[in-house]
Amino acid sequence: MTATVQPAVQISGVSKIFNLGKPNEVRAVEGINLAISEGSFVSLIGPSGCGKSTLLRLVAALTPASDGEIFVNGKPAEQARLDRDYGMAFQTSGLFGWRTVIQNVELPLHLMGWSKAERRERAAEMLELVKLGDFADYYPRELSGGMQQRVSIARALSFRPSLLLMDEPFGALDEMTREHMQTEVLDIWNKTGKTIVFVTHSIPEAVFLSQRVIVMSARPGRLAADITVDIGDRTFETREAPRFFDTITQVREALRNKEPSA
């Protein structure tokens, strides 16, 4: 890589209005400016309806922005989508029930025209990464929710995109599994050095995972705070460390200040 300082994601003056000009017009996000540097782990947090998911979908070019510009790896977001610059994981694992675990991981490679042997090799490698190497030939319904999420992460990473977009991927998991998955994601991040943009509504999750927590406010969705997390290496003790709780408090206060409180 060259040494040019080009952010992985550059969002400038972006707004998204649904149903423009109709009675049910909704200003989902407004006036967003944000730069995410390459290799960083950034969380978007905010109350329900603050447009955090919308912002992620704008970056993914799954919906067009009403105003402003988004660049991913220096390219317009739409071009980045066509170039497959990012992988995506949703709250529902979105695995195809008619494909085995390994076939699900192979799906994007299949679409990209890889040969069967190459696909198999890469998919097996990815399943090892998420520690599901033994479950290649299972069908999704035979796996637990946490395992399904790991498959969907393996699928998102299979074609080695530089950017990973995650939309509340652990929202449907129980607390124990969730903490376990957080450790796994950090492990993957450390191993692969991807840029990760992570949408969540859990404050501890955002703090534990990220280097930076972007706090959003609702209706219309705006950036309320940009908090740098400095709590050192994540270990089991991190979750019980005072610095961890201090940062959680900081995020909580940022959220509360900007909420339209009664």
Add this chain to the structure above:
Amino acid sequence: MTTRDEVARAVSKLERKAAMKWSARRAVIFLIFFVAISFAYSGYKTFGRAIDDSQTKWPVIGRALPRTDDLTMPPMSDIIAEFGKPPQRNSDKPLVAFIVQAASFTFREAGFGFLLGVILGMGIAIVMLRSPWIERGVSPYLVASQTVPLVAIAPIVVIWGSNSMGWLPFEWTRWMSVSIIATFLTFFPVAMNGIRGLLSADPAAMELMRSYASTRRQTLIRLQLPASVPYVFAAFKIAATGAIVGAVVGEISGGVPGGLGRLILDFASRYTTGPPRLYATVAGAAVLGIVAFALVTIAEFVTLSKRKEGSLAP
């Protein structure tokens, strides 16, 4: 790894065992119902004859309900025995052989009609998926096509078939026209369920495909078509029996010999000389319908058993 393979083998063995148990149970239930229906048939006959013989005034029988004489309702035993008797004086060939031969002829017509109907139906579904404009324009005609009596179009199709299919690379024979008639009953349910199935793909999965910059064709093949399979199989079951009905009706009204339709027509015209023959042949047609239905159900089970949506029940 070995333990996992062992587990997998044990599971598949259990699954096979469960499937066999399920089939055996179904066969037993079928037999119970067969016996029950036979008893009901014979019981009604005995009961009806008794009151007939005693000259009690029961105007229902012979008016609203069928007469109980042997001409109207041949005894069950006669119908079963008829399968083994030769229907023609100059030949030893038993009726069952005639029925099997005719049934396989009809099955071929119905089979091609079914396949053609599936291709046509899925084609229509895909076109309608692509263009809501075409969907709105074509839908009323599809519905109208199903209200036209089959008896009316059958002769037309047979005449068209023999007059204007000369351009085909193979010789057009009359059973092919019957297949077209069978197609008429099969494409509609496939098209209707097909479009529903194609639209049933999870919106999140559609978005995922978009995130992979998947082309429309790739999304269709990798996501929408597989998602439509459970819906389409439901249509295949209707279409399978429909194809048999279409073929039999097509043979009768198109005057095409060789199949069950012609056999039924023959025995119906000579009904008074041997009522059990017609009954036996109609039973043969029913069995053919069941066979067609069962084939689709087995195919469905094999295809869907690994999926969440898969179920044993038809």
